[in-house]
Amino acid sequence: MQFSSGKKLIIACKVAAHTLTEGMVMAMQAPTRTGFERWQDGVSKAVSDAKWNSWDCEIQMAVHEYNRHLCGTSGYVPLDWQLIKPMLWVETGAHDPQWNAKPMRIGVAGDPGLASLLSGNEGGDLIVPPAWIGRLTMASVRTIPAYNIRAGIGYLLMRMAHFKYRSVLRADPKVYEIAVTLGNSLDKMAKAQGTTIDTLKELNPTATVLRPGQVLMYRKASVQKAITSWRPFSAALIAERYNGGGDLNYARKLDYALSMVRKGKVALCAR
Template sequence: MVTKAQAKPKTDFERWQAYVNTATQHPDRWNGYDCEIQSAVIEYNRYLMGNAGYLPLDWQIIKAMLWVETGADSPKWGSNPIQIGNPGDPALNTLINGKEGSNLVVPPAIRTKLNVASATTQPALNIRAGIGYMLTRMAKFSIQSVPDADNKIYDVTVKPGDSLDKIARTQGSTLEELRALNPGANALKPGQVIKYRKAAMRQVITGWRPVTTQNVGALYNIGDPAYTRKLDYALTLIHTGKPVACK
């Protein structure tokens, strides 16, 4: 017979599991950020919809992330519930400086408000920053030729010593754009007319990894081997609960 003194110590996951089980019994805490999360997710979905096959983000996975990251008993719950911006965490700096393609993911209306102070003291911004970094980690990027807003096609006459690459650089276009507009124009001759359109090589989103608990645990999480397992458990509780009616 195992006595109380001999009981096996609980793992981190078991302690967290017991905590969230208790939290669900207090709807004011458990559902406290639901409407804010839904509002933030709507902002991102509107901004990214139609972008390289983007699929609408499910707000419930963000709620699960909050409860894995913090929880209502944490002093951070009222300031930075998703914990982005903690000392030593490079994620917030990535967003503030538009690195890793985050400038293509985070809506400008959110990005312009982000700084260390605002994102770590205002829960609404902290949540939006967390969503932005998570989606940045889910996005796939590449460098491609992007046409300028001026879609007009221009002509340029080849001069001695010109090449398609030189013309592209001189005229503010790209080699890819010139090749597309001038198929077969490899060996240029002086006097030849080449078509071009203003363009630049830029980073673009080319696709998205599915926002699954496995991907969030592997690509967003730092340091918690039980992160995916906790997300799955939190989602089970969220799915069985009664949703909050938000305006």
């Protein structure tokens, strides 16, 4: 059977319309993938990509330095370097331009974290290992990846620590004596002798009322900020304390990235 050119055109249009309709139905039926699911796809492929392991040795070295420095603080549990690696994957990732400059993104424009760490006002001076005090600067952290990693870990630890001002004895073990004079108070005596009220009270528990001529013992001490305890490390707390709520999926991403890290190969690092 042969069709005229007009009939052929009508049939072709009907076929095209049917094909278009089927395509639209399939598109409508296909579920829309969320941003988190698309991110998951990318991270799932990272396990077999060697570029995503490029900072493993630097992370291990940095975490070891912090663990050695903080191991004597109250309640400190050694940090697992494999918890830091997924943070780099969540913050940047091997295909992000920041991967080779600021892999933990601390110090990027608008981020207050680096200034908080370096100021010392929030306890950063107690967190950062002595060898890195002065080496971590605004300029170095923003340009040297190894420094950025250490600053990021330091900021995380600073935000996970509990601090408190308390009386700290100085290295001098000698016990001194001082006689109370008229008008003296524990506060005045502590300031004059380079000690603290708490130290005076501890060494003189019966001196509840001061009398001229009374002799008190004291040791050299000062009031200092100290680390008293630590928050538990969890994806939710890291999202809150490090990311600050900027990414609502941060905790989910961190948990997923950690599961991928656990499955992947670890870079061989020189000891």
